[in-house]
Amino acid sequence: MKEKTIYEHLRDKGLSRRDFMKLCGTIAGMMGLEFSPPVKALGKLAHPTPAEVVARALTTKPKLPIIWLEFQDCAGCSEAISRSSSPSLAKLVLNDIAIEYHETLMAAGSQAEKAKEECMEKYRGKYVLVVEGSPTVADDGIYCVVAGKSNLDLLKEATAGAAAVIATGNCASFGGIPGANPNPTRACGVADLIKDKPVINIPGCPAIPEVTTGTILYFLIMGELPKTDHLLRPLTFYGHTIHDHCLRRPFYEAGKFAESFDDEGARKGYCLYKLGCKGPTTYNACAALKWEQGLSYPVQSGHPCLGCSEPHFWDGGGFYQGQSAALIPPESKTTAVAAGVGVAIGAALAGVNAAKKGRAKKALTSISAVGPGESGAKPISQSESKKEG
Amino acid sequence: MDWSEILRFSRGPLFHLSLIIFIAGMTYRLLRIVLLGWERDRTKRQGSKLWGTILNYLRGLIILPFIPWVRRTFRNNALTFIAGGFFHLSLFVVLAFGAAHILVWQSLCGISWKPLPTPIVDWLAAVGIISLLVLLINRLTHPVLKLLTKLPIWINWTVVFLPFITGYIMTHHLWFRYEVIFSLHMISVCLLLIWIPLGRISHFLFYFFSKTIHGAQAGKRAVTP
Numbered sequence: 106m107k108e109k110t111i112y113e114h115l116r117d118k119g120l121s122r123r124d125f126m127k128l129c130g131t132i133a134g135m136m137g138l139e140f141s142p143p144v145k146a147l148g149k150l151a152h153p154t155p156a157e158v159v160a161r162a163l164t165t166k167p168k169l170p171i172i173w174l175e176f177q178d179c180a181g182c183s184e185a186i187s188r189s190s191s192p193s194l195a196k197l198v199l200n201d202i203a204i205e206y207h208e209t210l211m212a213a214g215s216q217a218e219k220a221k222e223e224c225m226e227k228y229r230g231k232y233v234l235v236v237e238g239s240p241t242v243a244d245d246g247i248y249c250v251v252a253g254k255s256n257l258d259l260l261k262e263a264t265a266g267a268a269a270v271i272a273t274g275n276c277a278s279f280g281g282i283p284g285a286n287p288n289p290t291r292a293c294g295v296a297d298l299i300k301d302k303p304v305i306n307i308p309g310c311p312a313i314p315e316v317t318t319g320t321i322l323y324f325l326i327m328g329e330l331p332k333t334d335h336l337l338r339p340l341t342f343y344g345h346t347i348h349d350h351c352l353r354r355p356f357y358e359a360g361k362f363a364e365s366f367d368d369e370g371a372r373k374g375y376c377l378y379k380l381g382c383k384g385p386t387t388y389n390a391c392a393a394l395k396w397e398q399g400l401s402y403p404v405q406s407g408h409p410c411l412g413c414s415e416p417h418f419w420d421g422g423g424f425y426q427g428q429s430a431a432l433i434p435p436e437s438k439t440t441a442v443a444a445g446v447g448v449a450i451g452a453a454l455a456g457v458n459a460a461k462k463g464r465a466k467k468a469l470t471s472i473s474a475v476g477p478g479e480s481g482a483k484p485i486s487q488s489e490s491k492k493e494g
Numbered sequence: 495m496d497w498s499e500i501l502r503f504s505r506g507p508l509f510h511l512s513l514i515i516f517i518a519g520m521t522y523r524l525l526r527i528v529l530l531g532w533e534r535d536r537t538k539r540q541g542s543k544l545w546g547t548i549l550n551y552l553r554g555l556i557i558l559p560f561i562p563w564v565r566r567t568f569r570n571n572a573l574t575f576i577a578g579g580f581f582h583l584s585l586f587v588v589l590a591f592g593a594a595h596i597l598v599w600q601s602l603c604g605i606s607w608k609p610l611p612t613p614i615v616d617w618l619a620a621v622g623i624i625s626l627l628v629l630l631i632n633r634l635t636h637p638v639l640k641l642l643t644k645l646p647i648w649i650n651w652t653v654v655f656l657p658f659i660t661g662y663i664m665t666h667h668l669w670f671r672y673e674v675i676f677s678l679h680m681i682s683v684c685l686l687l688i689w690i691p692l693g694r695i696s697h698f699l700f701y702f703f704s705k706t707i708h709g710a711q712a713g714k715r716a717v718t719p
Contacts, residue, residue, distance in 0.1 A: 335496065346672060360612025362593060379597060385672045386498065415498055422505070427597030432506035434601045435513050443514040447521025455529035462531070 108167035129159040137341035162326040169325040170232035173207040177283040178238025182274040185311040198318040234267035239276040239292035248290040278306035285419035306337040310413035347384035350392035381425040383412030504680035512684035519691025546713015577625040584622025656682035
């Protein structure tokens, strides 16, 4: 029997055509699809509008199978999606647009394992693998084992039949917190291990739910993963820094900074750069999409950006330390040793110099007893000073 | 190339190493000069050494540079004097009162103070960059200076100019991604730190020695420093 399309599925559930077109518009907006109007003079032909592109895909394609695996993580990304306060959209994506196997939500057991294997078999080559949490490579992956299988085996097995892999959250993308120094389990990003399948990173702690679902939808509708930056993050969502879209940016330009969390500046909404904001180097959509249905995001709520969508954000020298500060400030011991080395070499060379001076003085007095004793030092000190750059 | 890795390296180990080289190098230079030997000043004491020193600083550094006709600024070498003066003022203000730099001082020494408003620091930084360019052009065109200028001087100019220009581009978010220009700024600062003990930029420290000694000598002789 031919598989039902998503549109048919939604109609069965009672969605009207009008609501369907609204949904298509919303999805197109979320995916960041651009529309260029036809301009004859420029040779631009009439393209279908983004909503039409979405509608065409949803009326012709069946649901997208998704297998969601969890490794070393806190399940925060799943939590963010399942409790996202735009429930209609996230729920819609996960229930009505995509078929999902989710280890944690299914309360894993032997039945769940069996369901996953069946799903992998049935949709071989078609499903999208979403990985949450970092794989660990130390000691053949024994530090993260599910149902008796190491995470490396699980990942390999699930990747084999996947059409694409989406790493969601900083852990799956770059190693995240498990990968923080000293990284005992040698946690790494999914893309470090998988080279034969298309991989996309959705970093964040947690990943913004709309970004994860938006990327899944993009794959469903366009049949390929969106364009990415050098860290494999979709450019639509990671093309700008938090700083670029920050609502406190004018205060940064004017040099008005909050000095502490409860001073006058903080109350007036000044820039949080001095409180450790990592906004200028953090690429994410927080400032544009915001969280909780566009209610707010960390910087708006008065907390500096932690830089959670960047690699090694946990090792960035302290969340509340300004971004310009030295990552490794020299300790007094190091400073003392450095100064000691300078003193030792200086003193040694000064000793050699003094000895030379003494010899020169002696030689001078033995040849002719001219001038006061110290004049002998002059030629040497002059030649020394000439050596300066 | 992943610039966030380069940034982490340049803000972390590279800056750390440069600081250590800078500290060791400057201690060495200082000791070396102090131990070169001191000539005994046999002049008869006619005035106060302390007053001479204070006067020398007032004339040379604090008040008189800002009153041009007293120092005859415009009479002899106006361009060098004005561009050089503005450059040094700019360097001091940007380093000591730029908000981002105060965070660096705080991370290094644990103390911080109020920054100047960004627009002021910003304008002065631009003045510093222009002054450096003016001085460069002067050096390239002046017949005598051309003869005097050897490789170390060009290195001096470059290692000072690079942190200035990268810092300016960074604060204005021009052309580069922030982490790229931030890395370049840090790398150029590290170059500067390593070069300082090797070259004449070490005058930032020795200037004060000569100013004090000359002031004291003049004070002892009761003459104008």
